[in-house]
Amino acid sequence: MDSSEAVFQGLKKAGIDFVVSLPCVNLGKIIEMVDCDEEITHVPVTREEEGFGICAGAYLGGKKTAILMQNSGLGNSVNVLASLYKLYQLPILMVMSHRGTEGEFMSAQIPMGKATPGVLDTLEIAYFLPKTPEDAYKALSEAWLLSKMGGSPVAMLLEIGFW
């Protein structure tokens, strides 16, 4: 199982049926798989914050939700995570390509890459750091369960080395 296939199958096993996405080079294959899956409603969005809003509504309507995003978009989403998700105790699985980590070729990605774990910690959003496709596959179901039970977003940080 390659890394993209593992994440996609992990989402399926977790029962995720509503996904919003913004692209990252590392997420390309997963986004295609999600888009082709008939059981998943896939909504490409214009900005991560908007995606979180859409998923909040979809959750209210009974869906199991996830966002596919690059970690840079976490910066666009701090308020919605705090004053919508944390406030109302809403779950969502945040599948994040974590750029700016070891092996990054683009210096512009480094500041937000470094800031990402701290931003999640500040928001009290738990995150998993799977290192292999198998880890990710397993962790996604656990992460959704934790998110649902805990009434909070849970993130999956997928570093450059993961891909």
Add this chain to the structure above:
Amino acid sequence: MKRVDAIKRISEQLEDELVICNIGFPSRELYAVKDSLTHFYMLGSMGMASSIGLGLALAQERKVVALDGDGSLLMNLGSLVTIYNQDPKNFILILLDNECYGSTGSQCTYASTVDLSQIAEAVGFKNIFSFKVDLDLTEVLKAEGPIFVHVKVEPGNADVPVINMEPEKIKERFMENLK
């Protein structure tokens, strides 16, 4: 027309539609004029009303009405593009446009110089309704979504209390009613 009167007129004409109401005074005004299990009151996340409404409309079949404001919509204009592309037949976006940030002291927004329905039209919305005086939703409720309803209202807030319900309670009763 005062915003609270517009909200009152709207709530009188809705039946079992699901309502997502914008943060601040709009939610307080709706809660004061008519509370319902079909209402979700936003207490934070300015700009997200149209997005929450879109997600809810895509997730289930009942008709969804999002009450948004001009300042909020300007904060999330990309939402119009996503709504148009997702094309939810069961979604009505009502823009209560007072040309100002009403909940923070009525500072002007750019809605006084830019017509937000023209933006919706340029994006591709087919069903656009505008109201300045009589807010009769009969035709709106018959039309196919996504629908953009532009209501010009006066600046100013009604003297209404804060919502005395915990956020989790707002969520739980809304979801319970949807089951």
